[in-house]
Amino acid sequence: MIAFWILAVIMLGSAIWCISASKPVYSVVALLLHFAALAAMYLTLNAEFLAVIQLIVYSGAILILFLFVIALLSSGVASFSVGPNRLPRIAIPAIVLIALALGFFTYAMGHAGAVVPAAQAGSPLGPVGTADVFGSVNDFGKALFTSYLLPFEITALLLMVAVIGVILLAGDHAPYVATRKHAAEVRREMREAILREGRQ
């Protein structure tokens, strides 16, 4: 219970820090803190494999990807780090207050009559880290490769589509134009190039 409240406070604070930080790098640091606290909370929920996956995939892969993009894009561009927001910054505390009210509402609704049925899975509950208990790698892998094999295989397809999409989008020959102004520029340059070719 104490661990839950400590981790919940860390997660809420780092989430608010993440969306209100002025620079994207601070947001990444806040998100790292958030994910670490979330992995610890997974451990308290007997999900040891998912806690490790959370640390490796999120903190190790996705956040590093964000950091790479920030390092790639922010060199010499001032408008990247600070920009105007769509709503005034006062909207952040307002929405956080609404979210808190919603959280208390859900809490109250949850206490109206929550009936949690008895255990259904065969694996017993034991301390985190022992084999053959609920949430262990053994238990998880057995379920993933028997009952849920089809979603797992579809995941492989999804990842391959993502890889191909990224190569197409960010490759050297990307034919994408972002804004209308830039599209007009590109069109004018192409027309001039065609005219130049015709004159020669």
Next chain:
Amino acid sequence: MSQMMAVPVSYYVGLSAVIFFIGVAGVLVRRNPLIMLMSIELMFNAANLLFMAFARAWLHNAGHIFAFLVITVAAAEAAIGLAIVVTVFRSAKHVDVDDVALMKG
């Protein structure tokens, strides 16, 4: 450890709702596409926390499997989203989501 969990599930539901709406606030308020993507990650993680909490409450590991799939989808989403950000930035030299309106017609 064999008794029921000390923290009620509704606490996790409330915490997850708050974090989810903090993510919604990030997407709505900020115009930096990177922070918008990070807010989307916050929302994914709020949903994952619910999967974990209910898997633990029912002692059924389908929640773990689905959280695993959500993590995979989030990784693919982050890769694609960052590739789009890099592409837009490369052609427009600034990152502001309101200026990227070529497909608006």
